[in-house]
Amino acid sequence: MEVENKLNIGLPKGSLEQSTIELFAKAGYGISLSRRSYYPTIDDAELSAVLIRPQEMSRYVEGGSLDCGLTGKDWILENGSDVVEVCDLVYAKATAAPVRWVLAVHEDSPYKKAEDLQGKRIATEVVNLTRRFLKDRGVTADVEFSWGATEVKCPSLVDAIVELTETGSSLKANRLRIIETLAESTTRFIASKAAWNDAWKRGKMETIAMLLQGALRARSKVGLKLNVEEKNLETVVAILPCLKEPTISHLRGKEWVAVEVVVDESVVRQIIPKLKTAGAQGIIEYPLNKVIP
Secondary structure, eight states: OOOSOOEEEEEEOSTTHHHHHHHHHHHTOOEEOOTTOSOOEESOTTEEEEEEOHHHHHHHHHHTSSSEEEEEHHHHHHHTOOOEEEEEEOOOSSOSSOEEEEEEEETTOOOOSGGGGTTOEEEESOHHHHHHHHHHTTOOOEEEEOOSOGGGGTTTTOSEEEEEESSSHHHHHTTEEEEEEEEEEOEEEEEOHHHHTSHHHHHHHHHHHHHHHHHHHHTTEEEEEEEEEGGGHHHHHHHOOOSSSOEEEEOTTSSEEEEEEEEEGGGHHHHHHHHHHTTOEEEEEEEOSOOOO
16 A cells, blocks of 8 residues: 655664664664675664665665665765754664774784874775874874785784774784774664655654664563562562662552562563562563663
């Protein structure tokens, strides 16, 4: 069935693809993709999606070919794109931390800082970002675009590289040493200015942003339900590190109450034994999809 309004959204192709699909699923959007297609289907008739490399996303959004999309802050800066950043979404392919663009050299290299690379050769995928960084440091170097496998080029082909890292493990495996951090980056939900100024599209994007952020907020949290006698309630509540005051409901015909809270998953194994000792019964832990404050 055709709908009157439609939002064209770009989803990141490549390393962020699977984690993005999983995030949208948590937010309530089912995305399916056939093996060779670049056009996912979404169980929302008001959304039309296409898979685009994050490196190009901000250019297509800025130009209006896409209303909105997800890409890294680094690629917005690299492309110099004039777009609206609807929200920051801190997730990556391996961790929940920002990724970093770093200047790295071989572990046996004498270079200790960016200034040591005056007149040297540097390979990277973010040429503009690297040149701006070096200019700010007063360094003139030959910065060349790398088509991939950048780590293997140092030191046999170039003196240093600027590469993206989450954990640094790949750099260490290739005997490379980080000497500078150029920028940190997280995924951004971006919009074209024209789409942002359209009332319907803006409302749709704000809804998507709210649900995506809610899904990320729920990632490290769980819900707890338990029953406790009223005489032990204060002791139990004092153990619970919840977002707000717990929800307490009186059980019919009994001097017992039901308590429900949202807590960090990391503390559950410590507090459940304490809750049990304090008189809690029927303790249930359950996963969360979204937490909307």
